[in-house]
Amino acid sequence: MITLEAYFDYFILPILAISVILVFIRLFRGPAVVDRVVALDLIITIGIGIITVYSIRTNQKVFLDVAIILALIAFLGTVAFAYYIEKQKDD
């Protein structure tokens, strides 16, 4: 009988870790700066998922506050990058 704790430890969290590694490969390879921005955004989104699973696993609901802040920062980062990349062409 597989418990839910073991399932989270040996199936869900490894899948999320492999996802972060795959996105990191794209972050290094590029080729354009916009690819790196999207990869960074995806890493932060997967980070929200990992924090959620970790808070379920450890029974600490305080960690969900961190997820809220990360969701805010990811959006601000993407919008700021898009704004300045678009302005860069003008001058």
Next chain:
Amino acid sequence: MIDIILALFSTVGALSILFASIGILRMPDFYLRLSVTVKASTLGVGLLLICAAIMFPDVSVTTKVIAIIFFLIITAPIGAHMIGRAAYFIGTPLWKGTVIDELAGMYDEETHTLESEPNETAENKGESSDRGNIATTEEETE
């Protein structure tokens, strides 16, 4: 019973996040990578957060989870639209197998506004560069 629901939701969520990361690695083009990433990762993280809401029978956790999901669903398309628009302006090439680039010549280079008809400057060189931003080789988009 709750254990089965939790296992089901978290499995679907983790697998869609895995598909998003495989997509961002394997897709041939920036715009296709963007398209894969935004939808699949929002679905996956949303399902994992619903797992947390089912796990903790508590009003404060449910409120936080609903706030995060609402914020993700609102902001993910806006961010994707802005970064895709900026990428088209700086001339990120489309995949070489793209059939048509309907935005070619529609953007005003000076004011960054979108026209419904091709403007004059683009029309002069329009005959030669009918393919717009579409790449000619596989290496340009990697």
